[in-house]
Amino acid sequence: MSLIPGSVSLRDVLDVLLVAFLVYQGYLLVVGTRAVNVLRGIVVFAAVWAAAELLGLTTLSYLLGRAGTVGLFALVVLFQPELRAALERVGRPRGRETGPSGAALQDLARALERLAERKTGALIAIERRTPLGEYAATGVQIDAVISVPFLEALFARNAPLHDGGVIVQGSRVVAAGCLFPLQPGDGTYRRYGTRHRAAIGLSEVTDAVVLVASEERGSMRVALAGRLGPDLNGTELREQLRALLYDRPVLGDLPFARRAEAPEPGRAPGSEGGGSA
Numbered sequence: 001m002s003l004i005p006g007s008v009s010l011r012d013v014l015d016v017l018l019v020a021f022l023v024y025q026g027y028l029l030v031v032g033t034r035a036v037n038v039l040r041g042i043v044v045f046a047a048v049w050a051a052a053e054l055l056g057l058t059t060l061s062y063l064l065g066r067a068g069t070v071g072l073f074a075l076v077v078l079f080q081p082e083l084r085a086a087l088e089r090v091g092r093p094r095g096r097e098t099g100p101s102g103a104a105l106q107d108l109a110r111a112l113e114r115l116a117e118r119k120t121g122a123l124i125a126i127e128r129r130t131p132l133g134e135y136a137a138t139g140v141q142i143d144a145v146i147s148v149p150f151l152e153a154l155f156a157r158n159a160p161l162h163d164g165g166v167i168v169q170g171s172r173v174v175a176a177g178c179l180f181p182l183q184p185g186d187g188t189y190r191r192y193g194t195r196h197r198a199a200i201g202l203s204e205v206t207d208a209v210v211l212v213a214s215e216e217r218g219s220m221r222v223a224l225a226g227r228l229g230p231d232l233n234g235t236e237l238r239e240q241l242r243a244l245l246y247d248r249p250v251l252g253d254l255p256f257a258r259r260a261e262a263p264e265p266g267r268a269p270g271s272e273g274g275g276s277a
């Protein structure tokens with residue numbers, strides 16, 4: 001059906017709206033990831049290519065055309081983790097997840113607080129909609145109610161499962177000693193050690209809320225959607241967990257998303273890279 005006979009049809013409008021929607025969703029998927037810089041590079045590359053075409057610079061335009069084809073394949077290889085995360089986000093079920101109960105959440109926060117106070121490193125992933133089974137499989141399966149003493153015992157320095165991350169499903173601890181995917185340590189996060197980068201890495205490829213207690217600094221932080229928040233005190237941690245697990249904010253609403261990019265207090269760049277376990 002034409003709106004103006006012979007010109008724009010309703011189908012055309014729908015077509016343009018759908019393309020705009022897809023472009024916007026694509027932008028949301030890459031914003032905040034290292035792919036943004038590459039995207040800028042691609043835009044510059046395309047602009048130079050278009051200019052070469054317009055000006056009739058045949059050799060340059062031929063070379064850029066060839067490089068573009070090869071570059072497309074290189075991008076798929078280079079950004080395999082980001083592509084995987086993006087597809088996972090697209091296919092993520094929209095229903096409600098069963099998060100930890102109020103009491104379990106209090107215990108999680110209290111345990112992290114106590115571990116941080118004693119400078120015991122800890123890494124805890126709270127499952128939301130994305131199943132964390134494949135990461136749980138890298139560790140030791142357990143099935144225990146969340147409690148402060150249990151979590152403290154798990155991360156105690158000489159405990160057999162203190163290395164790696166713990167996974168929480170609902171109000172239960174389901175695995176410990178798990179290996180999470182490491183954020184590559186580029187860009188904003190190059191100065192962070194592996195515990196923090198494992199938290200960021202897992203939060204990048206899943207929708208898990210990941211808690212970190214730092215052994216070196218005795219600080220507590222939350223990673224979500226590939227970003228690491230700032231140091232939190234106990235009250236802030238509880239508030240943030242409640243907001244993330246019960247109020248369901250979207251990424252743009254995260255209070256810590258931007259503050260996190262500031263350098264860590266009292267830390268020279270590069271000083272966190274090789275901490276101990």
Ligand SMILES: Nc1ncnc2c1ncn2[C@@H]1O[C@H](COP(=O)(O)OP(=O)(O)OP(=O)(O)O)[C@@H](O)[C@H]1O
Nearest residue numbers: 121163164180193194195196198214215275276277
């Ligand atoms: N891929 C991973 N998945 C889960 N845990 C990991 C992973 N890589 C490292 N860890 C944990 O992080 C510990 C090393 O932390 P490291 O000191 O390098 O990091 P950090 O971010 O500086 O943390 P901290 O501030 O606690 O020292 C390891 O002993 C292990 O427990």
